[in-house]
Amino acid sequence: MKADNQLSIRRYRRHAAGYDASARRTMHLRRRAVALLDLKPGDVVLDVGAGTGLSYELLLAGVGGQGCVLACEQSPEMFDLAQARVARHGWHNVWHANLPAESVELPQVVDAILFNYVHDILRTPQALANILRQARPGARIALAGMKYFPWWVGPLNLLPWLKNRPYNARPGDLWQPWNLVSSHCEDFAWEATQLGMGYLARGRLRAG
Numbered sequence: 001m002k003a004d005n006q007l008s009i010r011r012y013r014r015h016a017a018g019y020d021a022s023a024r025r026t027m028h029l030r031r032r033a034v035a036l037l038d039l040k041p042g043d044v045v046l047d048v049g050a051g052t053g054l055s056y057e058l059l060l061a062g063v064g065g066q067g068c069v070l071a072c073e074q075s076p077e078m079f080d081l082a083q084a085r086v087a088r089h090g091w092h093n094v095w096h097a098n099l100p101a102e103s104v105e106l107p108q109v110v111d112a113i114l115f116n117y118v119h120d121i122l123r124t125p126q127a128l129a130n131i132l133r134q135a136r137p138g139a140r141i142a143l144a145g146m147k148y149f150p151w152w153v154g155p156l157n158l159l160p161w162l163k164n165r166p167y168n169a170r171p172g173d174l175w176q177p178w179n180l181v182s183s184h185c186e187d188f189a190w191e192a193t194q195l196g197m198g199y200l201a202r203g204r205l206r207a208g
């Protein structure tokens with residue numbers, strides 16, 4: 001495993017217990033990101049870097065009883081909480097693994113992919129290649145996360161960098177965090193959120 005993955009795992013060891021409380025303020029963006037997936041009953045949706053499984057309920061509501069939620073999460077502490085969530089709710093159509101996005105092997109081809117606040121994964125070509133090869137052409141993709149304000153705001157950009165630093169192995173690289181994914185997509189579009197410090201984006205996986 002690479003040094004960046006190890007650093008991230010160490011960081012989420014500290015964040016896991018307080019993660020759900022800290023994620024409450026971005027719940028509205030999570031809902032909007034899931035809505036961008038336009039899930040249909042029976043779909044197979046993948047939650048990449050699923051954390052504590054905070055998106056599972058929304059995703060399950062979209063795919064229904066005939067569909068399935070797949071997920072991968074590399075932090076053992078975050079994954080334990082996701083497992084506890086699944087057990088607590090008795091969800092039977094969630095398959096998830098405590099594995100990095102770089103190497104996870106999914107049990108099914110996916111129709112839709114959620115990248116919610118997973119900056120490190122978005123900036124790792126090996127992780128993206130492994131995930132995208134397991135999706136069908138045309139798969140719907142939604143992303144949400146932090147980005148820099150426009151360049152002319154200058155020093156204000158210290159704020160997103162500082163907010164990102166405790167969580168991500170690569171806190172910089174926030175100009176266009178979606179651009180490795182968008183290079184694999186058609187119909188890609190993004191919009192700024194949080195006064196320009198965040199983004200929501202969606203696209204469809206291009207064939208080939």
Ligand SMILES: C[S@@+](CC[C@H](N)C(=O)[O-])C[C@H]1O[C@@H](n2cnc3c(N)ncnc32)[C@H](O)[C@@H]1O
Pocket residue numbers: 005008009012023048049050051052053054055072073074075078099100101102115116117118119120121127167
């Ligand atoms: C900010 S949290 C977001 C969690 C979840 N997506 C959510 O919306 O609540 C980022 C998550 O990505 C996970 N992560 C980072 N790099 C990863 C990788 N290479 N493979 C799998 N998970 C990774 C971290 O362990 C952490 O749980």
